[in-house]
């Protein structure tokens with residue numbers, strides 16, 4: 001611990017009296033956020049204090065340096081080395097540790113080529129240009145794999161080009177309104193606003209034969225500020241690689257939806273995969289480019305002038321096409337079943353070993369992955385370091401804690417999904433999944449969570465010191481809301497709530513836990529200007545110069561993550577706030593009813609769903625009273641509290657995507673990252689499908705009634 005944080009840390013105990021003198025009621029509310037679920041929080045508070053003293057900024061920095069020493073794409077020897085390193089750290093802390101392999105379908109690029117000619121046949125560009133800048137040698141390492149799209153098809157196409165802005169549904173609709181036909185065309189989209197797989201999916205549906213994804217300097221380059229190595233933003237040749245898997249259909253190994261791809265799973269149990277895509281993969285080619293390579297294509301493009309808000313920061317007028325330029329895309333992807341490695345470290349619970357608290361972070365990176373994901377891995381390792389110290393002092397958690405280092409997240413949440421699919425019903429007793437992916441790219445804390453854990457996350461943030469002084473919560477509250485607006489919340493804050501917590505969509509490993517298995521989940525991070533996402537420039541030097549030079553935010557995130565695990569593992573009563581959940585469900589229904597009426601589906605009957613939500617709210621209120629002062633045998637109450645979340649799963653899953661079973665949260669089919677709430681109902685309304693909306697309202701009503709009846713059984 002360095003001097004600056006030591007000061008902050010010992011200042012903390014003084015905070016409570018300062019606050020209570022200004023407002024006793026507020027202090028009680030704050031106190032309750034700490035101690036919710038505990039009959040007597042005193043012993044826990046002392047334990048937490050001992051934990052918070054251990055995670056070290058210096059060690060986190062050292063761990064980050066080791067993890068980012070080499071590119072470690074999933075399924076490579078360097079990735080295996082990081083698995084061994086993490087396993088070693090887990091064992092040193094006293095965790096019972098296993099490296100768990102899976103055999104999954106992954107592509108790696110053999111050949112990728114892009115050439116463009118103007119209408120006179122003059123060559124405009126040929127690439128991709130290797131990622132390079134003077135001043136940072138890391139991208140020049142021969143082990144850096146050329147930037148590519150996970151799950152891209154192989155192909156060789158030559159076609160005219162159309163510019164589709166961010167490749168959102170509304171962008172494609174705009175092109176359709178202007179009668180610009182995408183059949184047989186190559187679509188060029190800029191990154192941002194939605195998940196890249198959605199951009200490709202919508203292009204494929206409209207008959208495009210290929211997609212170029214590029215980073216416009218308006219979104220994360222020179223228009224934002226100084227580019228690396230002078231600042232945090234994306235330099236000219238930097239490419240955002242990334243998966244284009246259709247993970248909104250299902251994530252994980254393309255060949256085994258719902259089934260774990262263990263090494264012994266026979267090939268006959270995997271989906272037929274003749275020469276390319278599985279059920280969640282595109283059938284068309286896509287290639288990611290830097291703006292250095294995309295600019296000549298966009299500049300030569302003719303056709304109508306692009307709408308004003310489609311104009312990026314390149315110094316010419318953007319046009320929609322087609323015309324003016326022809327592009328040749330070649331993509332040869334080497335698809336093979338490859339071995340990946342999760343690392344699972346276990347601390348057996350002393351009283352309720354069958355109940356699991358799971359902490360997870362992915363370890364694989366597109367290249368060096370200093371921010372994504374190694375900042376998360378370093379934070380998790382320091383959380384483990386802290387928990388290890390408690391173990392040596394004789395502490396045992398009441399419930400079992402698992403620390404998990406996932407592999408192949410970048411290709412489509414593969415390591416976590418296969419592990420979840422392997423656990424099956426054992427996860428009915430997993431009481432929480434705490435995710436961290438990008439732990440640190442700057443100082444702005446933010447979080448997403450199921451509604452029942454939003455209060456819990458706020459309570460944790462109030463208990464951890466911030467490098468800025470005060471607590472993480474205080475820094476979070478005083479940060480401007482646009483710093484955390486990427487965490488989209490679908491219901492307004494309740495009276496007295498100060499910080500917004502987002503809803504869980506997708507884009508990281510909480511998806512299989514929450515949306516397939518029904519495990520209450522959270523996701524946390526600390527953000528800042530970050531222009532090198534998924535490029536070879538996301539390296540240790542960038543991190544030190546731009547994100548967290550003294551590793552104090554790594555230390556902060558280690559404390560937050562570790563405290564989530566400890567407080568959840570030891571609670572007398574599971575600290576789920578179903579009153580908040582009920583309030584959010586009611587808000588979602590109200591919004592959906594309005595959207596239905598706007599869509600001309602005003603006759604849809606929301607009354608049964610609203611009645612179920614009211615019943616759920618009443619049960620939640622009574623459960624909350626029991627949770628606030630736990631006493632007697634709490635087994636039944638805990639079991640009911642846990643099974644309430646599972647009750648939101650529907651057996652048949654969402655229409656056309658049965659792997660997604662949660663009736664309240666799913667990744668949007670046209671957003672990918674952002675959550676769509678009560679997805680069955682809302683997506684049917686979007687499709688203006690009255691029958692489907694009515695059926696999905698019924699499925700939702702049954703789920704809410706199921707949850708209400710389980711919660712009632714606790715009383």
Ligand SMILES: [Zn+2]
Pocket residue numbers: 362372373409437438
């Ligand atoms: Zn990541």
